[in-house]
Structures are given as C-alpha cells and as structure tokens.
Amino acid sequence: MIEIIGLNVSYSDKKVLKDIYLSLQRGEKLAVIGESGAGKTTLAFTLLGLCRGNIKGRIDIDGLEITKLDERALKELRWRKISIAFQNLDALNPALRIREQLTEVIVEKSNKNLEEAYLEVVNLINLLGLNESYLERFPSQLSGGEKRKIIIAMALVNSPEIIILDEPTSSLDGEARDEVTEILKDILIDKTVIINTHDLKLAYELSDKVAILYGGRIIEYGETKMVIENPRHPYTRGLLRASPLLNKGKDLQGIPGVFEYKEMGCPFSNRCVQKIDLCEKETPKLNETGNRKIACHKGGIEKILEVKSLSKSFSDKKVLKDITFSLYSGESITILGKTGSGKSTIARCIMGLTEPDSGEIFLFNKRITKRDISFYRDIQMVFQDPFESINPRLNIYEIISEPLYIQKIRDKDSYINLVKSVLKQVQLPYSEEFLRLHPYQLSGGELQRVAIARAIILKPKILIADEITSFLDVSIQAKIMRLLLDIQENLGLSIIFILHDIALAKKVSDRILILNNGILEEYKSLELGGDIYEYERAMGRIC
Numbered sequence: 363m364i365e366i367i368g369l370n371v372s373y374s375d376k377k378v379l380k381d382i383y384l385s386l387q388r389g390e391k392l393a394v395i396g397e398s399g400a401g402k403t404t405l406a407f408t409l410l411g412l413c414r415g416n417i418k419g420r421i422d423i424d425g426l427e428i429t430k431l432d433e434r435a436l437k438e439l440r441w442r443k444i445s446i447a448f449q450n451l452d453a454l455n456p457a458l459r460i461r462e463q464l465t466e467v468i469v470e471k472s473n474k475n476l477e478e479a480y481l482e483v484v485n486l487i488n489l490l491g492l493n494e495s496y497l498e499r500f501p502s503q504l505s506g507g508e509k510r511k512i513i514i515a516m517a518l519v520n521s522p523e524i525i526i527l528d529e530p531t532s533s534l535d536g537e538a539r540d541e542v543t544e545i546l547k548d549i550l551i552d553k554t555v556i557i558n559t560h561d562l563k564l565a566y567e568l569s570d571k572v573a574i575l576y577g578g579r580i581i582e583y584g585e586t587k588m589v590i591e592n593p594r595h596p597y598t599r600g601l602l603r604a605s606p607l608l609n610k611g612k613d614l615q616g617i618p619g620v621f622e623y624k625e626m627g628c629p630f631s632n633r634c635v636q637k638i639d640l641c642e643k644e645t646p647k648l649n650e651t652g653n654r655k656i657a658c659h660k661g662g663i664e665k666i667l668e669v670k671s672l673s674k675s676f677s678d679k680k681v682l683k684d685i686t687f688s689l690y691s692g693e694s695i696t697i698l699g700k701t702g703s704g705k706s707t708i709a710r711c712i713m714g715l716t717e718p719d720s721g722e723i724f725l726f727n728k729r730i731t732k733r734d735i736s737f738y739r740d741i742q743m744v745f746q747d748p749f750e751s752i753n754p755r756l757n758i759y760e761i762i763s764e765p766l767y768i769q770k771i772r773d774k775d776s777y778i779n780l781v782k783s784v785l786k787q788v789q790l791p792y793s794e795e796f797l798r799l800h801p802y803q804l805s806g807g808e809l810q811r812v813a814i815a816r817a818i819i820l821k822p823k824i825l826i827a828d829e830i831t832s833f834l835d836v837s838i839q840a841k842i843m844r845l846l847l848d849i850q851e852n853l854g855l856s857i858i859f860i861l862h863d864i865a866l867a868k869k870v871s872d873r874i875l876i877l878n879n880g881i882l883e884e885y886k887s888l889e890l891g892g893d894i895y896e897y898e899r900a901m902g903r904i905c
Contacts, residue, residue, distance in 0.1 A: 577629025635854025
C-alpha cells in the first residue's frame with residue numbers, strides 16, 4: 363500500500379528527515395511518535411506532495427511513485443486516495459460556514475451535487491458526535507474539541523483509503539481526547555492510517571505498529587504493544603516515563619538535556635545514558651534486534667548487571683533460593699518483601715560484603731570477583747542507617763572524599779571540587795564551613811544526603827539504596843526519593859531499591875521484584891494496563 367524507501371528531506375542545508383524506510387499494508391495503522399520538531403509533520407506533508415523542501419528517495423502508494431508526480435496529478439490523489447487531518451485548529455477557513463467547507467471538498471473531488479454532498483456531510487458529522495446544526499456555524503463558534511472533529515471530518519469526506527492524522531488530540535482536554543479517540547477507533551477500522559503524535563496512549567489505542575522518530579531518524583520500530591510496554595531504546599523509555607497517561611505508577615521523569623541537531627553520529631547521543639565514543643562519530647543503522655528494529659550501537663538499552671542462581675543460607679535456614687534477575691542501563695527496580703525476607707542479603711552479595719553459597723554476578727558481562735575492587739567503582743551502595751554506615755570521627759569532606767582515596771583516584775587537588783560538585787547535586791551546602799561539620803551536627807535527612815553524595819562521587823553505573831528512608835519522616839522521605847530520581851535522570855544511574863513499602867515502590871520503580879520465602883519473582887501486573895489493586899492484594903499476603 364505505502365512504501366517509503368530512503369526518504370531524505372532537507373531545507374537549505376538542514377536535513378529534517380534522514381534515511382526513512384517504512385512499509386504499510388492495506389488497513390494497517392502506524393503511529394509515528396516523537397517530540398515537537400522530530401519531523402513528523404514533514405513526513406506527512408511529503409506523503410501528500412505538500413512538502414516544499416528538497417526531497418530525495420522514493421515514496422510508492424499502490425505502486426505509484428508519488429515523488430515523481432506533478433502538481434496536477436498530486437491534486438487528483440489528495441482527498442480521494444489520501445487525505446490529512448491537520449494539526450492546527452486554524453486549518454478551518456474562518457470566513458466560511460462548516461457546511462461550505464465540508465461540502466466543497468466533496469463537490470470538487472467527486473461527481474456528487476451539492477444536495478448529495480450535504481447529506482453525506484450530515485451523516486459524517488453525526489458519526490463524529492455532532493448534529494446538523496453545527497453545519498451552519500462558523501469556526502469561531504466552535505469549541506476546540508468541536509473544531510478537531512470537523513478537521514477530522516474534512517479528512518474523511520470522499521472516503522479516501524489512506525488517512526493521515528497529524529496530532530489529532532493535541533490541545534484537547536482529557537474528556538474530549540477520550541471521546542475523539544473512541545470515535546476514531548470505529549471510523550478508521552478499515553482505513554490505512556498514519557498517526558503523527560507525541561501521545562503514547564493514543565498510539566497504544568489506535569495503531570498496530572509504531573515508529574519512534576528522533577532528530578529526523580527512526581530509532582525504534584515494531585508492534586505498538588511490544589514497543590510501548592517494553593521499550594528497548596533509551597529515548598523510547600524516556601518518552602514512556604514522561605507520559606502521565608501511561609506511566610501511572612512511577613513518578614514522571616523527563617529526558618536530560620535538549621535536542622541538538624547533528625550531521626553525524628547518533629542524534630540522541632548528547633542525551634543518552636549509555637553512549638560511547640562511537641555514538642558521536644557514526645550514525646547507528648536501524649537493524650533487526652529480536653522482534654523489532656532499533657538504531658543503537660549497543661542494540662538498545664544495555665544489560666549492565668546480571669545475577670544468576672544466587673543462593674545463601676544462615677545456619678540451617680535457606681534465605682535466598684536460586685535468585686536470578688537483570689538490571690538495565692538507566693533502569694530502577696525495587697526488590698520488595700517483608701522485613702527479614704533476605705532483601706538486604708541480595709544487596710550485600712552484589713556488593714561483595716556477604717559471600718553467597720552459590721551463584722554468579724556479572725557486571726557488563728564480566729563476572730565479579732571479590733578480589734577485584736575496581737568493580738566497585740561502578741557499583742555503590744547507600745545503607746539503611748547513615749549514623750551506622752558513616753564514620754562519626756570524619757568530617758563531611760573526609761566522608762565524601764573517602765571513596766576517591768580507596769579507589770586510588772589520582773589528582774588529589776581536584777578532590778575538593780568533586781566533593782563540592784556532588785554536594786550541590788544532593789542539594790546540600792558546599793561551603794568550607796559545612797565541609798568541616800561532623801555527622802552528629804546534621805539531621806538524619808542531611809546525613810543520608812551525605813551518604814548519597816559519597817556513593818555517587820565515583821560516578822557509578824549502579825546505585826543500591828537499602829531502605830534509605832526507613833528512619834525518616836514522610837516529608838524528608840519524599841525529598842530523598844525525589845532527589846534519587848532526579849540524580850538518576852541526570853546521571854543515567856541504574857538503581858536497585860530495597861523496600862518493604864508498597865506505595866513507595868510504585869512511585870520509584872520501572873519494575874518490581876517480589877521476594878517471598880527466598881524466591882524472587884517479577885510482578886507482572888505493574889505492566890501497562892495492569893491491575894494495581896490486584897498487586898496490592900498480592901503484596902498483602904507477604905508484607
């Protein structure tokens with residue numbers, strides 16, 4: 363039906379679309395997702411022959427190469443074969459009544475007379491939830507939701523086979539958005555549809571496949587349900603975390619940095635939590651990775667920690683039984699269970715503080731050995747009680763800089779700058795006076811921030827937070843957890859939370875693992891659309 367092959371679009375010297383390859387079968391629905399400026403509307407206009415940029419590549423619609431058609435031939439296609447519902451509400455002519463705007467498209471593009479066109483328009487707007495009286499109104503007499511419906515109606519007149527919806531629910535309130543979405547589900551059921559949107563929930567409800575567009579390039583492509591429920595590109599995951607309609611568990615997080623236009627390298631490299639030198643030099647190809655396509659030199663979100671078959675007994679009691687799980691770059695997981703279930707034992711085994719009876723731990727696919735202290739530059743831990751885990755004889759500067767000495771980091775003259783930098787990140791003073799203070803002079807919340815600063819000064823890849831708010835009141839608890847999520851967002855940390863609080867786990871976790879009777883299992887109901895009440899009932903049995 364639609365075949366896009368090597369499409370490139372540029373304005374002056376700036377490329378807006380780069381090496382786009384897409385294919386849609388008849389009746390398929392594709393969502394093109396990306397932030398403003400990603401190139402979604404340029405792609406739509408190019409399909410309609412409305413783009414005024416420099417176009418290279420090929421677009422075939424039913425075997426017809428539209429990039430070679432003249433304006434007359436393109437006009438014959440528009441509103442018969444392919445049409446668009448424009449994004450802007452000002453797409454309607456303010457000087458014409460709605461009746462005139464809709465009927466003229468039918469009369470111009472078909473053999474129907476004005477009376478036949480009017481009857482067709484009445485039927486169409488009825489399907490969209492509007493009555494005949496709306497046809498006598500001017501656009502200024504309509505609400506935003508009503509204008510949106512008329513713009514969609516204009517795209518549907520003449521029953522074209524291909525419909526492009528450019529941000530069809532933007533600027534609508536939640537109720538109007540849901541209404542328009544339900545209407546579109548019914549009306550578009552037999553159409554070939556391209557939906558340009560930054561609304562992941564809309565894409566989830568309306569499309570079969572999804573293409574994630576960033577900086578003019580497709581960086582992830584696959585079946586909608588699979589991509590949105592289990593994103594494998596760091597950018598896609600960032601979009602999901604930022605969506606209030608889909609991310610109903612974890613607190614909202616953004617994507618660090620801002621888009622920077624690049625001629626070479628990965629377009630997302632300046633914001634990516636797992637970039638390598640190659641990302642700045644070479645553009646990753648959109649390759650098959652499992653059951654989808656991903657443009658990433660690391661094949662998508664990287665697995666950085668793997669725990670395999672970990673078991674541990676104390677005396678005759680087996681606390682951990684064949685524990686296996688993975689942690690991915692920039693991810694936060696929670697190990698959740700009742701007090702004494704063995705959660706902290708897992709953390710201490712990872713940190714090399716407790717020797718497991720059996721099992722292996724891998725960091726970046728290399729087995730961790732207790733003798734190799736260099737591994738622990740990449741894994742740091744914040745303990746439950748800061749008063750117990752911090753040496754009371756040391757001042758704040760000595761506490762935070764201690765890991766630099768242990769790991770034999772050179773250039774001791776820079777230690778003071780590093781200490782002040784991490785104090786700023788954890789929102790503590792970094793004056794000389796503060797650096798001379800001792801633990802007893804700080805509150806519990808302040809001292810826990812010092813412990814976090816000590817843990818991140820080595821710029822680790824993984825942070826283990828073991829019940830770090832259990833001694834704090836709810837107000838300070840909220841600030842500490844929000845702080846960790848902000849640090850994760852800015853530094854790309856992967857975090858393992860050890861918790862027994864269900865409500866808190868929901869707020870901070872991408873995934874939740876439940877430890878019960880020494881067995882660790884991932885709880886699936888926290889996935890998209892999961893029943894959180896079912897989750898709470900299950901947790902009530904063990905916590």
